[in-house]
Amino acid sequence: MSVQATNGVADDPTAPVTRMAPDGTLSTGYAPALPDQEILAAFRLMLLTRVYDTRAFSLQRQGRVGTLSTATGQEAAIVGSSWALEPARDWVVPQYREIAALLRQGVALERFLLYFMGNPVGNRIEEGVNAMPIQISLGSQVPHAVGLAWGLRLQGRDGVVLTYFGEGASSEGDVHEAMNLAGVRRAPVIFFLQNNGWAISTPVAKQSATRSFAARAAGYGFAGATVDGNDLLAVYDVTRQAVERALAGEGPTLIEAVTYRLGPHNTADDPTRYVDHDELERRRGLDPIERVRAFLRGRGLLTEEEEEALRSELTEQVERAVRAAESHPPARAEQLFDHVYANPFARFDAQRAALDAGEPV
Amino acid sequence: MAVMSMIEAIRDALAAEMARDERVILLGEDIGRNGGVFRATEGLQERFGEDRVVDMPVSEAVIAGSAVGLAASGMIPVPEIQFLGFGSQAFHQIEGQIARMRFRSQGRFGMPIVIRAPFGGNVRTPELHSDAHEAKYANSPGLKVVMPATAYDARGLLVEAIRDPDPVLFCEPLRGYRLAKDEVPAHEYTVPFGRARLVRKGTDIVVIAWSAAVHVAAEAAERAAAEGISVGVLDLRTLVPLDEQGIADAVAATGRALVVHEAPLTGGFGAEVVATIQENAFWSLQAPIARITAPDAPYPIASIEEYYIPSVDRVLDGIRRVVGEA
Numbered sequence: 001m002s003v004q005a006t007n008g009v010a011d012d013p014t015a016p017v018t019r020m021a022p023d024g025t026l027s028t029g030y031a032p033a034l035p036d037q038e039i040l041a042a043f044r045l046m047l048l049t050r051v052y053d054t055r056a057f058s059l060q061r062q063g064r065v066g067t068l069s070t071a072t073g074q075e076a077a078i079v080g081s082s083w084a085l086e087p088a089r090d091w092v093v094p095q096y097r098e099i100a101a102l103l104r105q106g107v108a109l110e111r112f113l114l115y116f117m118g119n120p121v122g123n124r125i126e127e128g129v130n131a132m133p134i135q136i137s138l139g140s141q142v143p144h145a146v147g148l149a150w151g152l153r154l155q156g157r158d159g160v161v162l163t164y165f166g167e168g169a170s171s172e173g174d175v176h177e178a179m180n181l182a183g184v185r186r187a188p189v190i191f192f193l194q195n196n197g198w199a200i201s202t203p204v205a206k207q208s209a210t211r212s213f214a215a216r217a218a219g220y221g222f223a224g225a226t227v228d229g230n231d232l233l234a235v236y237d238v239t240r241q242a243v244e245r246a247l248a249g250e251g252p253t254l255i256e257a258v259t260y261r262l263g264p265h266n267t268a269d270d271p272t273r274y275v276d277h278d279e280l281e282r283r284r285g286l287d288p289i290e291r292v293r294a295f296l297r298g299r300g301l302l303t304e305e306e307e308e309a310l311r312s313e314l315t316e317q318v319e320r321a322v323r324a325a326e327s328h329p330p331a332r333a334e335q336l337f338d339h340v341y342a343n344p345f346a347r348f349d350a351q352r353a354a355l356d357a358g359e360p361v
Numbered sequence: 362m363a364v365m366s367m368i369e370a371i372r373d374a375l376a377a378e379m380a381r382d383e384r385v386i387l388l389g390e391d392i393g394r395n396g397g398v399f400r401a402t403e404g405l406q407e408r409f410g411e412d413r414v415v416d417m418p419v420s421e422a423v424i425a426g427s428a429v430g431l432a433a434s435g436m437i438p439v440p441e442i443q444f445l446g447f448g449s450q451a452f453h454q455i456e457g458q459i460a461r462m463r464f465r466s467q468g469r470f471g472m473p474i475v476i477r478a479p480f481g482g483n484v485r486t487p488e489l490h491s492d493a494h495e496a497k498y499a500n501s502p503g504l505k506v507v508m509p510a511t512a513y514d515a516r517g518l519l520v521e522a523i524r525d526p527d528p529v530l531f532c533e534p535l536r537g538y539r540l541a542k543d544e545v546p547a548h549e550y551t552v553p554f555g556r557a558r559l560v561r562k563g564t565d566i567v568v569i570a571w572s573a574a575v576h577v578a579a580e581a582a583e584r585a586a587a588e589g590i591s592v593g594v595l596d597l598r599t600l601v602p603l604d605e606q607g608i609a610d611a612v613a614a615t616g617r618a619l620v621v622h623e624a625p626l627t628g629g630f631g632a633e634v635v636a637t638i639q640e641n642a643f644w645s646l647q648a649p650i651a652r653i654t655a656p657d658a659p660y661p662i663a664s665i666e667e668y669y670i671p672s673v674d675r676v677l678d679g680i681r682r683v684v685g686e687a
Contacts, residue, residue, distance in 0.1 A: 093430075124467035132433060133466050137457055143423045144458070147430020147438075154386070154412055155434065174454070177423035184418060339468040340461075340503055342526035345555050345602035 013224035024294025073262030076288030080235025113325035139172030168199025188246035229257030389441030421451035445480035446489035460503035510575035517552030534573035555602035563593030581676035616647035
């Protein structure tokens, strides 16, 4: 009941898979499955996420966007897992922190800003992009992911569904019910649990008495794996194996990515109330971006100058998205009624008409 | 035309829609080999296979929640919640997810889902099997709420619901499953949403009801007629959409109204009907509107349920009071 041992992945679902030490050196005898240029591209997406998060946080402080959550510290977990998907074939069903995975699926960066600036159209994912919208209700998307994966299989369509949630959301009944059904239906779904240590202020020890979230997979009759969530290559490898198993009809996989939330839960949260300063500093030393950077430097794939140029380019990319989102017309009151029903009816139409007629709102 | 029970009409509608559209998939507890605890799906698994009539784990939240994903993949799920009272264990998926996914995704993911759920009293079930929870679903924007009283309407409204691109809660009265028998055409037909049915014309008062309470209202009307009171009965058929015009017309024709439902008084959908009458037909009224409902108490055990849900006697008493207040 574990991911099969290939390329060094342990048979024990509770033993974390690692590929790269915090200083960027690879495990002995390990050769990355990803070509260098792909690792560089994944690093670029990690860095874009960090640049975006920093900018979005500052925009929130200026009152230009609403409440949002950043992915700081979790970039390797999110990018590494999404990199194992084939965007044209596979699906992402996110919680709300996984903007990088949605970008990789094909969602434009400005859409998130537009949404968090308060325009509902920002939440529309274009036809052809295989992703569902972000989900605010914790764990509620996990049953959706199972239904979607099962539906693809029933229709004979290739494709795997990867759904994100945290160790906190894993306490929700929906997650249990969804995993149970996925096991019964052998749905091609990957449950990607990011254990980032915190559910707002609640530490893991108060969330569950389990020592391993991945070990729960055995109870549902499918494979589980634990991975160092700050190790891009390990996350990619473990997710890739789960994708292959799902495509081969071998059913779901639960992956626990052990990572750490370096930022607040969201822009309204003040973690100094509950996070130990020294522990946070220690965790900052395990920053997943630093790790890939060290690897790329050591391999001669990214000089300091090149990284500086990259950072400028990404900053400009984020600024373009900010400008595009801010130049979008503001949300209108009529949007209250858009897309509520495909087939609306008299009472609903009358409420909309009252608004259109200029009655006070 | 053949006389059919409501359960047969529902089974016919499901079979016909599954044959017409291969995207239609049924999910529920005990619906496959057992044919449903009330036999609503009897024979359908043999006919359409285990992938289209799916026996689900005892998990209401994922019965509703997986329907979201199935719909997103392009299918038309028809999940059954074995009893509406168990729907509370799926309410967050129905209200928070199914009902608003089209809005949240700004039209990308429509949810053509029909949630079938039996409910209603006087059939001596254990606790939480009988509760009439329609009001909380009617207060969930994005969802439509359908409550047939007859076999004819059950079939026509269920076909309409399955073809509607919006999510529908389809409540089936336990008491009506076998007792409601009426003529159902052999040919395909639909009953549109939002059009109430005038069951009986009257000139003194109209009794407004839905689902199994329609039959209680009709019997009370019959008895009132023997006392010389002319009672109309209006079956709303669907709560969302609500036939505001049909309600206003029925009240205008009589000047008096009584609303009957099985749910408790406070916050029941009757309050919505009364407010609607007040807004649209106030000047037609000759007497205050009254409500006959369950009391503001939990649904009881079977030995005292006949005191809980509206009886013919209580409705008749209500009719007399409203007419006497003219």
